Amino acid sequence: MTSFLPQLVTFEQFIEWYPSNGVRYELHKGVIVEMPPPTGEHENVVGFLAAQITFQFLHKELPFRIPKTAFVKIQSNNSTYSPEILVLNHDNLVNEPLWSKQSTVMSAASIPLVVEVISTNWRDDYYDKFRDYEEMGIPEYWMVDYAALGGKRFTGNPKQQTVIICQLVDGDYQMSVFRGNDLIVSPLFPQLKLTAQQIFDSAL
Template sequence: MAQAINKLTTFEEFIEWYPNNGIPYELHKGVIVEMPPPTGEHENVIGFLVGQIALQYLHKGLPYRIPKTGLVKTPDNDSTYSPDIVLVNHDNLVNEPLWKKQSTLVRSASIPLVVEVVSTNWRDDYHDKFGDYEEMGIPEYWIVDYASLGGKRFIGNPKQQTITICELVDGEYQTTQFQGNKLIVSPLFPDLNLTAQQIFDSAL
């Protein structure tokens, strides 16, 4: 739900306003937006993916971590997102001016991967966040549509459970879709041995 306000909100105002009530909020083009309440299936998928991704970077000894909560702020200062999963390069946090006090990331070098598990506000994931993560230069972005909520132009007609992996190439996202028993191909984690269906089944 968009907050009823007469003027656009800055990042600084958003952080100062943010209530400690357990409800997640994001800032979309200067408007404070309350996120849809998570379902158990949605949280199951997030938990499964966190485990699978963590296995990859721990096995390789990479300096990555997945915080419980972390914000990603766009350079124009009018949007701030709370991804379902944000993979953080711990070695680059020294270059993050907002991390210590506000757990907020602004540099793409700190964010190897973001994952959004699609909810009823699917347009945010396929439109706004796609464009903003791309503009920020985040190398890899997954859109996990386990409930087939996205528009038909994104996941087919009839709609199908789909995982869209976006890889940054020459400043633009190149997208590849995965459905059914097709093995996921992640540029960041090429040894990932995981099918789209395994991710979809984790919702149950």
């Protein structure tokens, strides 16, 4: 993860600066950082999960969409994230003043689910984004650690491939851990018939 520009920048400066070079960047507490380039395995997992989730909301006829590229602006600490999978409630985008021109959302009412597929910058997902998504009030947050990169407190000892699904309950995330043949339990999509191992196998 590489930082850019020595001084802290605002969201507006970040958006104006953002280059069209195919590289993903995020704003972390005013600091622009480059996201690690994804591996083929990482993209396989993202594509598999995006398809599974899309099937669920299309089947339920929910007004959800998954944008190719969009930002989540954390107003409390000058951070802006670009999740691997961002499920948006299209009906609420009319209430998002930054959506039309900057593909950015700021309200939890627009975000029923966010998924981060863990890579080498795993501390961002397990610590910073966990805290910020929780504080923002996003109802459901998945951390998919198909390569068991995270710390042992999250992936076990020895480390194991792990999916952690966080459900917002009374303002706090309650975490459920899934490994191996555990059936994934999603509060948003209770009909989802998917094991943790199926997610891990999709990387290959």
